[in-house]
Amino acid sequence: MSRPADDPTPSVGSTPADTTAPGGQEAPQTVYEMVGGHETFVRLTRLFYEGVAADPPLRDMYPEEDLGPAEERLRMFLEQFFGGPTTYSQLRGHPRLRMRHVDFAVTPTQRDRWLRHMLGAMEQLDLPEPAAGMMRSYFLRSAQAMVNTLEDPEATPESPPVRSSTEVPRPRLSVRRLED
Numbered sequence: 001m002s003r004p005a006d007d008p009t010p011s012v013g014s015t016p017a018d019t020t021a022p023g024g025q026e027a028p029q030t031v032y033e034m035v036g037g038h039e040t041f042v043r044l045t046r047l048f049y050e051g052v053a054a055d056p057p058l059r060d061m062y063p064e065e066d067l068g069p070a071e072e073r074l075r076m077f078l079e080q081f082f083g084g085p086t087t088y089s090q091l092r093g094h095p096r097l098r099m100r101h102v103d104f105a106v107t108p109t110q111r112d113r114w115l116r117h118m119l120g121a122m123e124q125l126d127l128p129e130p131a132a133g134m135m136r137s138y139f140l141r142s143a144q145a146m147v148n149t150l151e152d153p154e155a156t157p158e159s160p161p162v163r164s165s166t167e168v169p170r171p172r173l174s175v176r177r178l179e180d
């Protein structure tokens with residue numbers, strides 16, 4: 001497989017997981033459906049941006065005074081990525097997430113902040129496995145893919161910048177390539 005990290009075509013999310021009971025006729029579900037659909041993604045991105053809003057170094061990266069539009073863009077992207085409606089691409093075009101992040105210095109420290117808020121939001125929602133694990137795995141991988149500078153003014157001698165190849169364990173679900 002060789003698709004970019006944010007390729008909107010069917011992927012980890014939209015590849016239906018086989019939930020068919022032996023002999024049953026149950027329809028396969030997407031991750032989007034397995035975790036509760038639209039409402040879950042509304043809550044996830046709300047909690048995530050509450051975390052961002054309360055984390056000044058991360059908040060300072062976001063150019064808009066109102067985080068609402070950024071929250072909506074992230075929600076639409078994630079809904080699409082995990083197999084829900086494709087509204088994001090209808091409104092924004094191809095995600096090209098790495099390209100959309102080049103104006104922002106995504107250091108390993110900022111990546112860790114982003115991840116802390118996203119994984120924290122997921123924990124609060126207590127989403128069902130195995131879908132939750134697939135989401136966590138994607139977030140670890142995609143956040144790493146978004147790092148675009150190792151010049152990290154916040155790195156301390158105790159926590160030097162880690163080389164990108166060793167930062168995040170290889171995901172067990174290798175569904176997408178990271179480059180865009």
Ligand code: HEM
Pocket residue numbers: 061062063069070071073074077092097100101104106110111112114115139142143144146147
């Ligand atoms: C790793 C640390 C990350 C940082 C510091 C970061 C920061 C930002 C910033 C400052 C923006 C601009 C705000 C806006 O106008 O929307 C943005 C946009 C966005 N980010 Fe990130 N981001 C990170 C990782 C991610 C990841 C892992 C994803 C996806 C899983 C993601 C998805 C998005 C999306 C969908 C947008 C809006 C793109 C658009 O304009 O349509 N970001 N991010």
